[in-house]
Amino acid sequence: MENVTFTIDENLVxxxxxxxxxxxxxxxxxxxxxxxxxxxxxxxxGQQVKVNYKCSAADHIExxxxxxxxxxxxxxxxxxxxxxxxxDVLVVNKPRGMVVHPAAGxxxxxxVNGLMAHCKDLSGINGVLRPGIVHRIDKDTTGLxxxxxxDQAHESLVEQLxxxxxxxxxxxxxxxxxxxxxxxxxxxxxxxxxxxxKMAIVDNGRDAVTHFKVLERFEEYTxxxxxxxxxxxxxxxxxxxxxxxxxxxxxxxxxxRTLSINGQALHAAVLGFNHPKTGAYLEFEAPLPxxxxxxxxxxxxxx
Numbered sequence: 001m002e003n004v005t006f007t008i009d010e011n012l013v014x015x016x017x018x019x020x021x022x023x024x025x026x027x028x029x030x031x032x033x034x035x036x037x038x039x040x041x042x043x044x045x046g047q048q049v050k051v052n053y054k055c056s057a058a059d060h061i062e063x064x065x066x067x068x069x070x071x072x073x074x075x076x077x078x079x080x081x082x083x084x085x086x087x088d089v090l091v092v093n094k095p096r097g098m099v100v101h102p103a104a105g106x107x108x109x110x111x112v113n114g115l116m117a118h119c120k121d122l123s124g125i126n127g128v129l130r131p132g133i134v135h136r137i138d139k140d141t142t143g144l145x146x147x148x149x150x151d152q153a154h155e156s157l158v159e160q161l162x163x164x165x166x167x168x169x170x171x172x173x174x175x176x177x178x179x180x181x182x183x184x185x186x187x188x189x190x191x192x193x194x195x196x197x198k199m200a201i202v203d204n205g206r207d208a209v210t211h212f213k214v215l216e217r218f219e220e221y222t223x224x225x226x227x228x229x230x231x232x233x234x235x236x237x238x239x240x241x242x243x244x245x246x247x248x249x250x251x252x253x254x255x256x257r258t259l260s261i262n263g264q265a266l267h268a269a270v271l272g273f274n275h276p277k278t279g280a281y282l283e284f285e286a287p288l289p290x291x292x293x294x295x296x297x298x299x300x301x302x303x
């Protein structure tokens with residue numbers, strides 16, 4: 001078993017413990033946390049609690065994370081675009097429309113299914129449904145993901161994400177013409193209180209920082225490069241909406257009248273990290289997907 005500890009800060013006071021732990025550890029779903037609590041793997045100040053326990057300031061939480069169960073997600077042959085691979089890590093260019101990992105009741109057609117067919121050695125830290133997955137991008141976001149092929153590599157890559165030493169640059173087309181050339185958005189993100197399927201800027205959210213610069217301006221849109229300092233769920237989509245420039249084609253956070261593309265015009269273009277074994281810095285770049293490239297061509301021609 002792996003032992004994990006947290007201390008509750010003031011932003012999480014009053015939150016249910018299952019929600020608080022799911023916010024503290026992005027790789028854990030709320031249902032996974034609830035299962036840990038029900039199986040008595042969670043102690044608060046040395047005592048067992050129920051899932052509806054409300055957190056207090058400075059609560060010390062100890063979690064024993066069980067070893068992953070034998071994998072029951074089936075490998076599926078897919079034509080994955082592997083950008084880089086060695087004995088420890090691989091980098092894949094995910095297409096639009098592909099879910100990264102299975103969820104309960106949805107265990108086929110995901111990137112994980114394809115990765116399992118491509119290579120048999122993936123880290124087991126995230127358990128049954130998410131072997132090797134260190135970070136995620138949304139179903140309809142395209143681009144680069146790093147995958148760990150063993151637990152040592154997984155731990156190293158996760159630590160780099162937490163230490164904010166990785167490079168993650170996205171290219172996006174947003175609504176409106178952004179007047180300034182570059183800026184930083186520093187606004188906390190949490191679950192939308194009115195719509196649990198969305199994220200939003202909330203006072204008690206987790207810190208979220210996005211740096212962006214304008215690459216090109218058009219009549220009603222702007223081509224932007226966003227660099228993540230943190231990696232919150234839907235971060236770029238929420239932050240760009242927050243400053244009044246939602247991502248084009250975004251069905252969740254954007255306007256109905258938008259550019260014609262099957263999902264948000266958002267692409268994880270550059271990914272860099274230190275190799276977990278050698279320490280050498282590696283950086284990879286993926287060109288825009290065809291549909292986003294076509295949109296950009298149209299905007300340039302119509303300018």
